[in-house]
Amino acid sequence: MVGTEPLLRIDGLTVAFPGETAVRDLSLAVEAGQTVAIVGESGSGKSMTALALMRLLPRSARITGGSARFAGRDLMALDEGAMRRVRGREIAMIFQEPMTSLNPVHTIGAQVAEVLRLHEGLGRAAARKRAIELLDLVRIADPARRVDDYPHQLSGGMRQRVMIAIAVACGPKLLIADEPTTALDVTIQAQVLDLLDRLRRDLSMGLLLITHDLGIVGQWADRVVVMYAGRKVEEGPPGALLEAPLHPYTAGLLGASPRKAEGLGYREARLAEIPGSISSARGEAGCAFAPRCRHAIASCRAAPPPPLVAHADGRMVACPVLAGSGAPS
Amino acid sequence: MSLLELRGLAVHYATARGTLHAVDGVDLDIARGETVGLVGESGCGKSTLGKALLGLAPVTAGAVRFDGVDLTALGARARAPFRRRMQMIFQDPFGSLNPRHTIGAILDAPLKVHGLGDRAARRARVAALIAQVGLPPDAVARYPHEFSGGQRQRIGIARALALEPDLIVCDEPVSALDLSIQAQILNLLVDLKRDLGLAYLFISHDLGVVRYFADRVLVMYLGRIVESAPAATLWRRPMHPYTRALIAAVPDPARRRQAAPLAGDLPSPQDVPTGCRFHPRCPFATELCRTTEPPPRTLDDGHDVACHHAETVAGA
Ligand SMILES: Nc1ncnc2c1ncn2[C@@H]1O[C@H](COP(=O)(O)OP(=O)(O)OP(=O)(O)O)[C@@H](O)[C@H]1O
Ligand SMILES: Nc1ncnc2c1ncn2[C@@H]1O[C@H](COP(=O)(O)OP(=O)(O)OP(=O)(O)O)[C@@H](O)[C@H]1O
Ligand code: SF4
Ligand SMILES: [Mg+2]
Ligand SMILES: [Mg+2]
Numbered sequence: 001m002v003g004t005e006p007l008l009r010i011d012g013l014t015v016a017f018p019g020e021t022a023v024r025d026l027s028l029a030v031e032a033g034q035t036v037a038i039v040g041e042s043g044s045g046k047s048m049t050a051l052a053l054m055r056l057l058p059r060s061a062r063i064t065g066g067s068a069r070f071a072g073r074d075l076m077a078l079d080e081g082a083m084r085r086v087r088g089r090e091i092a093m094i095f096q097e098p099m100t101s102l103n104p105v106h107t108i109g110a111q112v113a114e115v116l117r118l119h120e121g122l123g124r125a126a127a128r129k130r131a132i133e134l135l136d137l138v139r140i141a142d143p144a145r146r147v148d149d150y151p152h153q154l155s156g157g158m159r160q161r162v163m164i165a166i167a168v169a170c171g172p173k174l175l176i177a178d179e180p181t182t183a184l185d186v187t188i189q190a191q192v193l194d195l196l197d198r199l200r201r202d203l204s205m206g207l208l209l210i211t212h213d214l215g216i217v218g219q220w221a222d223r224v225v226v227m228y229a230g231r232k233v234e235e236g237p238p239g240a241l242l243e244a245p246l247h248p249y250t251a252g253l254l255g256a257s258p259r260k261a262e263g264l265g266y267r268e269a270r271l272a273e274i275p276g277s278i279s280s281a282r283g284e285a286g287c288a289f290a291p292r293c294r295h296a297i298a299s300c301r302a303a304p305p306p307p308l309v310a311h312a313d314g315r316m317v318a319c320p321v322l323a324g325s326g327a328p329s
Numbered sequence: 330m331s332l333l334e335l336r337g338l339a340v341h342y343a344t345a346r347g348t349l350h351a352v353d354g355v356d357l358d359i360a361r362g363e364t365v366g367l368v369g370e371s372g373c374g375k376s377t378l379g380k381a382l383l384g385l386a387p388v389t390a391g392a393v394r395f396d397g398v399d400l401t402a403l404g405a406r407a408r409a410p411f412r413r414r415m416q417m418i419f420q421d422p423f424g425s426l427n428p429r430h431t432i433g434a435i436l437d438a439p440l441k442v443h444g445l446g447d448r449a450a451r452r453a454r455v456a457a458l459i460a461q462v463g464l465p466p467d468a469v470a471r472y473p474h475e476f477s478g479g480q481r482q483r484i485g486i487a488r489a490l491a492l493e494p495d496l497i498v499c500d501e502p503v504s505a506l507d508l509s510i511q512a513q514i515l516n517l518l519v520d521l522k523r524d525l526g527l528a529y530l531f532i533s534h535d536l537g538v539v540r541y542f543a544d545r546v547l548v549m550y551l552g553r554i555v556e557s558a559p560a561a562t563l564w565r566r567p568m569h570p571y572t573r574a575l576i577a578a579v580p581d582p583a584r585r586r587q588a589a590p591l592a593g594d595l596p597s598p599q600d601v602p603t604g605c606r607f608h609p610r611c612p613f614a615t616e617l618c619r620t621t622e623p624p625p626r627t628l629d630d631g632h633d634v635a636c637h638h639a640e641t642v643a644g645a
Binding site for chain 1: 344345346368369370371372376420463464465474476477479480501504505506507508509510511512513515516519534535536537538540541542544560561564574575578579580581582584585586587588596597599600
């Protein structure tokens with residue numbers, strides 16, 4: 001890809017809370033029209049990565065290193081005024097918790113319309129009309145009536161779709177979607193993913209998709225990034241990565257899926273856990289996964305952590321033990 | 330006798346635009362130690378049903394019998410002893426945790442309210458709960474906003490476990506979790522069920538999880554149960570067209586970038602279709618379906634379905 005800049009290139013991003021580093025030296029790229037999925041342990045820094053890009057981190061968090069180039073600018077270096085013009089218009093985000101990101105005292109229609117009035121300069125009536133169209137687009141039944149509902153009158157999944165309507169309202173170049181369909185049933189989930197994929201194709205939108213659902217990754221993503229304790233530990237095309245994971249953490253994650261039970265119930269098969277918890281990563285000088293890894297050798301725990309090494313077929317992995325010997329079992 | 334029996338349960342909301350039928354006549358039995366999975370379209374009334382059991386949503390009609398006692402007939406006082414025995418893990422973990430309280434205080438509160446143990450005993454119990462759901466020991470002194478989405482969900486689970494209830498309504502308990510923590514939590518719920526005889530009403534959009542974890546599965550559509558069967562049976566031989574559409578829509582890498590099979594206008598609970606409520610979207614619908622509501626029928630052992638053409642659907 002010599003000479004062509006991707007839509008978004010994150011380089012060495014580091015986000016820290018007092019006493020805790022949430023994202024460590026993270027690099028990844030999203031091309032226009034590409035879907036990049038991020039998967040990983042709960043608490044591994046996926047949402048903080050997304051919030052850093054939007055420059056909406058919690059107040060106690062600091063970006064302590066790295067850059068994020070987007071359409072010729074470094075998002076990490078923009079002032080708040082410039083960032084406000086990017087946010088919602090060029091880069092939009094669907095947040096993980098829809099209830100806390102919708103305002104309880106305004107109708108959903110007013111909240112969708114507000115984005116349109118702010119960024120597209122639409123008048124009152126036009127914004128309302130467009131808001132109803134957007135609610136219809138995300139398949140809210142009866143949008144002309146529902147537009148005047150308050151958030152508490154909607155089910156969890158309906159609130160999530162309102163958030164999606166707000167995010168896509170201005171046709172962003174990059175959409176960051178943090179667990180966008182977790183609250184939805186599978187038929188509506190499929191429709192929403194299809195909608196996001198259509199926007200990706202039609203607008204050449206880049207889609208950074210954070211999800212726990214490996215079925216979704218396999219069905220919709222072009223690339224997948226696996227995070228553990230703030231770091232990227234593996235990256236590759238979903239087919240190969242899900243088929244034959246290289247990093248022991250990725251292998252453990254795939255092994256824990258109920259899909260592995262292949263139709264058996266809890267009486268016949270116990271789910272495979274990864275022993276221990278992510279809190280064991282604290283204070284590790286070497287590989288953060290070492291305390292839980294059954295392939296670990298002494299050198300895994302020595303500083304610095306194993307670097308990401310490129311493999312065949314566009315794959316990358318940060319594990320020197322198994323990277324050479326094929327997939328872990 | 331079942332631990333929990335619902336008969337004709339209805340929850341209707343009066344809205345500015347007329348009555349909204351969130352739950353519209355549901356019969357349901359949960360035995361001691363049984364896990365009943367509840368799946369269905371977003372907005373079909375699953376959370377409302379779960380909340381109605383606990384007295385957190387207004388029951389318009391029908392009975393909620395717990396250990397044979399109809400809770401809807403009881404006042405708040407008489408209901409209190411039952412409150413401890415039924416708990417809920419909420420769909421929205423953040424909204425249900427008080428942001429000004431530490432995790433320790435959040436977990437201590439129910440123990441204190443029910444007078445369980447002295448200070449030292451309660452502190453030990455809180456520490457055990459935190460360990461049980463896989464949070465670090467120092468979580469006890471931290472606040473909800475300091476945790477990731479999945480970690481908060483585990484705090485909600487610890488709180489539901491605190492009082493050792495007989496029944497837990499689990500509303501999407503693992504959907505915010507990565508697969509490895511999901512496996513830990515599901516294994517934990519299985520152990521609790523085996524050791525303490527816990528029963529669960531398990532609401533989830535993840536059909537893979539429901540198939541694995543539930544003894545019996547109910548499929549809900551627009552306020553009603555349309556199919557009910559043992560988990561293995563339901564996947565082997567789904568008989569309701571909506572159940573089939575659900576199973577077909579599960580994300581699958583084999584269907585690269587291909588969309589949902591179920592289309593059609595989404596129904597509104599304010600404007601329930603005539604006849605079978607699924608008919609406007611159903612590929613099997615006939616004139617009969619448009620005019621006459623299909624009653625639930627028992628077709629095989631423990632397999633109930635509300636569809637005029639279930640036999641045809643099962644064979645298709
Ligand atoms: N306000 C905060 N103060 C201190 N630490 C925080 C705060 N918010 C998040 N963290 C920590 O930052 C880390 C990364 O959190 P993040 O929300 O990015 O995780 P995640 O990968 O999105 O997890 P999940 O899959 O559960 O949503 C976690 O270990 C969390 O404890
Ligand atoms: N307090 C309320 N006032 C009015 N309508 C409500 C209220 N609570 C829920 N509803 C409506 O009741 C219906 C059922 O909502 P419920 O939250 O039970 O759905 P659900 O099946 O849990 O959906 P999801 O899978 O999206 O969480 C929805 O149409 C919702 O808008
Ligand atoms: S009763 Fe008719 S419309 Fe309803 S699900 Fe069965 S075939 Fe479809
Ligand atoms: Mg998150
Ligand atoms: Mg719900």
